[in-house]
Amino acid sequence: MSDEDYDSIIDSTPATPADGPPYAECVRCRKPTEYPAAYRGVTLCPVCDWQEAERGACPG
Ligand SMILES: [Zn+2]
Numbered sequence: 075m076s077d078e079d080y081d082s083i084i085d086s087t088p089a090t091p092a093d094g095p096p097y098a099e100c101v102r103c104r105k106p107t108e109y110p111a112a113y114r115g116v117t118l119c120p121v122c123d124w125q126e127a128e129r130g131a132c133p134g
Pocket of ligand 1: 100102104
């Protein structure tokens with residue numbers, strides 16, 4: 075497996091659990107998330123992530 079293959083796997087993984095601190099802050103409530111601080115993208119803590127999913131699942 076080449077380095078490029080490894081990068082593509084990382085990019086295609088939406089939520090890569092961090093091995094440990096530092097964690098990225100939740101973009102909504104600023105609490106620590108399960109994402110690594112180096113994570114590029116929207117980082118939500120489990121609570122906000124769940125609320126986002128609930129909101130997205132509700133058509134009304
Ligand atoms: Zn949050």
